[in-house]
Amino acid sequence: MTDSGHFHGRAPAALISAPGSGQGKSLITAALARLHRNAGRQVRVFKFGPDYLDPMVLERASGAPVYQLQPWMTGEAECRWRLAEAAEQADLILVEGAMGLFDGTPSSADLAVLAGIPALPVIDAWGMAQTFGAVALGLARYREDLTVREVIANRVASPRHGALLAEGLPADLTLLGAVPRHDALTLPERHLGLIQAGELADLDERLDQAARVLAEAGLDRLPEPVTFSAPRPTPPPPLLAGRRIGVARDAAFAFLYPANLDLLRELGAELHFFSPLNDTALPPVDALWLPGGYPELHGATLAANTSMHGAIRAHHDAGKPILAECGGLMSCMDTVVDGDGEAHQGFGLLSGTARLTGKLQGLGMHALRLGDDELRGHTFHHGTLENGPAAQLFSEKQSGTGGEPVFVKNGLVASFFHGYFASAPALVASIFDGRFSLSVGSE
Known part of the structure; x- marks a missing residue:
């Protein structure tokens, strides 16, 4: 029996993060959203922290509005109920982190722990081989209360390079996919970040192409399901009625x-x-x-x-x-x-x-x-x-x-x-x- 006073749902979910900014997590998140949307799934994407530009692209990729989640700015209760509300209908929930996984107070990792979502780090593998495993291990072990089971290698030079990265991981970490360098996984930027989605005439074509790149790299597998439950928020009083x-x-x-x-x-x-x-x-x-x-x-x-x-x-x-x-x-x-x-x-x-x-x-x-x-x-x-x-x-x-x-x-x-x-x-x-x-x- 559904509790009308609560949101409750279960859906595959992951928080896409990275060791730091510039690793490619924004476009990986958008491409993942488009990949699963194109497969007929209902995808909901959220953005950790304040941001206007990434959510514009993520909304185009997923076909659904993108809301902010940040325990200090939006409050912990809102983080919980927005995810639980999304899980009632979504086939996949993705949260794009900000900066590095542990950067900021609160950090993307704090949100992942609060919501019970596994973190899925995107690591720029350019110029690395076995050291990739050390970076992944550090992210996975830095906090005992954070779950990290898989990682994504980005900007991989060749299939052999991807194999070296996978071989260098510890036994309890899996390489979800090795994403090659590709023009579809870049977007133009200006002083505040990405160009606005509405200014990119070929954005949908780019996203579809990026989705195909990720599918070929093996990233079409859904993350593990997560159960979400939270009380519905109390509606505010009609202080602007008729305004x-x-x-x-x-x-x-x-x-x-x-x-x-x-x-x-x-x-x-x-x-x-x-x-x-x-x-x-x-x-x-x-x-x-x-x-x-x-x-x-x-x-x-x-x-x-x-x-x-x-x-x-x-x-x-x-x-x-x-x-x-x-x-x-x-x-x-x-x-x-x-x-x-x-x-x-x-x-x-x-x-x-x-x-x-x-x-x-x-x-x-x-x-x-x-x-x-x-x-x-x-x-x-x-x-x-x-x-x-x-x-x-x-x-x-x-x-x-x-x-x-x-x-x-x-x-x-x-x-x-x-x-x-x-x-x-x-x-x-x-x-x-x-x-x-x-x-x-x-x-």
């Missing part, structure tokens, strides 16, 4: 967690999507959300859309709420300077200049606190602000010092900080109904 929110979504503003959109709807909001690049007017809304993305790559097009500029300024002049995150913040400045040094007119809601630099300016897990509420999330940007206004608040780093400034002005809440809305539903609701701005005060 209409305009959400910018196009090539310039695309960094949107599915969970954040879900939470706004669960709060009772009605979402209206619009394109600052292509639309000349705003939909009839009470509040706006300008998420992160790449406005600096579309500076000339955004600047030329004077009708949209006027509509956004009129919304702001009326004191209606606006949340602007990262690229959204940059677009709200008087001027936006792109990576080539070209200056473009911004929306003009905040004084000063936003400038894209070649150096990473902010990275890490952050929280925005107001009263008893704590909105958790992250920052990752190459932008700087020059001659900008004074900040009314600062986010706080999970570890270390140096938060991101938060600018509050006439209903506008703008920062390089990206929030995970479900971590603080009441605070998020207060941003979109204007109470946050009133409680903080503005410049």
Whole structure:
């Protein structure tokens, strides 16, 4: 008998990780998802930690939305119930880790142990033979509470090379497959990571080809089944009932967690999507959300859309709420300077200049606190602000010092900080109904 108060399911599952970044785990995860999807299986993929770009590719590969799992940002309970919910229907669950298997607090390994999922390391074998076994052994033995039974060798030079790698493994570790170097297992990148999935005209062809490469390497076998069970979450109160929110979504503003959109709807909001690049007017809304993305790559097009500029300024002049995150913040400045040094007119809601630099300016897990509420999330940007206004608040780093400034002005809440809305539903609701701005005060 099914317990309506719980999610419960059993499905093959693995957390795809690596000794460190750059080993190829993102494309291996995407190719695995596409391989099993093409075999007629229902595949659910999750991403450990904050990330917008990898999930875009993973969603195309699997055909299903990709949600974040990170015990600090999303909470342990959400990690458990999302996996259990997926296991009720999925034939395969994959979680793509972040950085190295044990990097970060919490790490990908922490999530694997929390959820009871075996880790499946992807190890770049280029330039290695028997030493591959030592690396695999270290990953498998570093923590007694972590399960590692198989590994994947990536960028293997030849069948003989693959055989050497397999021979060098300890008896209780298996080589799931030796993946050769192949163009299908690479994607173009820019300063924030992979190119957005929607910008790659041949992405589906690449994924199908990558899936075939993995099948030929023997990676078409399913991992071991895992049983998942967790209580269903309690729905949030309808704090935004009847509230209409305009959400910018196009090539310039695309960094949107599915969970954040879900939470706004669960709060009772009605979402209206619009394109600052292509639309000349705003939909009839009470509040706006300008998420992160790449406005600096579309500076000339955004600047030329004077009708949209006027509509956004009129919304702001009326004191209606606006949340602007990262690229959204940059677009709200008087001027936006792109990576080539070209200056473009911004929306003009905040004084000063936003400038894209070649150096990473902010990275890490952050929280925005107001009263008893704590909105958790992250920052990752190459932008700087020059001659900008004074900040009314600062986010706080999970570890270390140096938060991101938060600018509050006439209903506008703008920062390089990206929030995970479900971590603080009441605070998020207060941003979109204007109470946050009133409680903080503005410049």
